[in-house]
Amino acid sequence: MTQDHLETTLFGEPPPEDSRRSRRQRQRRGGKGRRLLTLLLAVVLVGGATTMAFTLLKPVVSSLVGGGDSGGGEDFPGPGEGDVSVTVKPGDSGESIATTLKTAGVVKTRTAYLEASGADPAASSRIQAGTYALRKGMKAVDAFTILSDPANRQGPRLTIPEGLWASEIIPRLSKATGVPVADYEAALQNPAELGLPAEAKGKVEGYLFPSSYEFDKSTPAASQLKQMIALTLTELKKAGVDPADYTRILTVASIVEGEVNGDADRAKVARVIENRLDDPNGPTVGMLQMDSTIHYIEQERGRAGTSNEARNSDSPYNTYRVKGLPPGPINNPGAASIEAAAHPADGPWFYFVAVNPSTGETKFAVTQAEHDRNVQEFNKWCSENRDKC
Template sequence: MTQDHLDTTIFGEPPPQEPSRRRRRQRERRRGGRRLVTLVIAVALVGVATVTAFTVLRPLVSSLVGGGSEAEDFPGPGSGEVVVTVKQSDSGEAIATALRDAGVVKTRSAYLEASAADPELSAKIQPGTYTLKKEMKASEAFGFLANPDNRTVARAVIPEGLWVSEIIPRLSKATTIPVADYEAALKDPEALGLPSAADGKVEGWLFPSAYEFDKDVPAAEQLRQMIAMTIKELEKAGVQPDDYERILTVASIVEGEVNGEGDRAKVAQVIENRLNDPNGPTVGMLQMDSTVHYAVQKRGRAGTTSEQRNSDSPYNTYKVKGLPPGPINNPGAASIEAAANPEEGPWFFFVAVNPDTGETKFATTAAEHQRNVEEFNQWCRENRDRC
């Protein structure tokens, strides 16, 4: 019988032996390793789920916000041609939508990102028509719009003092809209916003300026904008609505008579002095050549002939007292301001002694005026083809 067997027989089963410290550490390391592997696997699964969810949901989110990121941009440079119109009131959002809908950029946000990267350049984009390519890179489309050389716009320049009969052909030429469309629009003055005091006559109400009309703006809307500009200038000059027509009529005569900017308010005062004194040197008549030019619808010569001054037209202020029936042209802002605020003075006469330079002399008496007229006659003798 061995010693082990003897011990077992005498004392029973030996107690379990305590594991060594090294074995305990080994078992703990194995358990820790299993926990780490489990954690790594869990993190990996979460990562896969996140990527999958982003990939699946991203198109939906992009469609909801109206765009995407740089990844949803065309590589460019694009091909073909497509015309896009930027309107006066268009925001960056509106431009982005128009470009996307026209197939120029792939997403709205691709354009908006390019625009936001350069706010100063973005602010330089002007209304007009642009011919771009389809499937352009958004940054390149943005740069194209920001370059004014790429802009096409119908620009109509209307100088001060033109008659309506001269303005309409200019508008038609600039916009390619037929003259007949403008003439048709003029038949409905109320729709154009023409004040009732004008009695349906648009002469005087088409404000002279440089206009840039979008290609889809109809003739009636163009005329409406011009009339609105005239009303704005009347308001700016402090004119009350009841006086609109009268002030415009005076302003149109000032416009037709004056070349020098500094003389407008003085000419306006001459008009008022003659109107306010029916017993004065002109017995209440304006005696303005510009009104006679309008009556006979002829331009190009200084002064008027005896035959023209004998016209029975109500616009012939050599025969008819008071103001003519309405404006004789379409005056600008300076003449409107002068008519609304004349320069106080006693003058009853004036004459442009040199129509080339616009030099104008004013007088209180007929004798003084006659001396000034002689200077004008001398100019006419030297320029016979222009008098």
């Protein structure tokens, strides 16, 4: 077979005229075709080598990227066995959680967990810091389901009741979490970093919101205090309080908290406070005369009344001798008292007294004579409960 016929067979050229010029043209076309064929063969060879390399190297790449996963998204069949506690720390990302689970033997690969969490972003966003009870050898989706339900957290739950002093709250936090009291005291030296507003003048009293918390030893003291302060600020905003009035409202709210047992009376007690403050020439000549402020001075609980000696204290918190509000809150009030202080009830009352401190029954009065009759009821209760007065 001639060269011309070979080129015709390969490239489909029609039989050319037998001339030197035609042969040169055919040779040029044949050169281009051969170069194209060579290029196509090279692409095929390189592509095949790339595919083979990817296949061979994929497990190595997955291991490097997946934090030690040697099987990509391989998963345990579940349900798992034994018990293992896994702690999700504040700020942990999905990647961090995946690593923790794989290290603990809960899931077979990080990838399996990440695929489970990535399939449900809404549930992923519900994962909270805390300790969870899981098993070794779980299916990744089962482990994810447990973590995404806050009800499964097993961290210590601490409840701070309304009306406690800061001096009572700090030891409670320390006892429940294991974080030393010294850590809280050190954190309080940097009030701005805790989110305490300038209006507070560096004093945390009144800003530690009473609620239930899930703090543990892994939660720094500063983070705990910051969360409590943030909740107080949230309640003040919900009540529509101007930032410039935060401390004033908290001071009124703390007195309400210290004086009242029943929610129904809070707004009325707040009105008594405002009425006394608004009328410096009124029946109490501008003094609040609240026993709760005396209890704060003495840092003593358990009694309904106060002694003559205590009411003669020179403390600026002694509302029996000093007109106006005390320098700041006298405890840490809850949401109901904050709302009452921000929105007092309408009424002419200047007096109130808890005629039965055990039940919280409180009576309000406009005149001194009416109030005196109510005080007689209180004195009768005291005579029957001497250990509480």
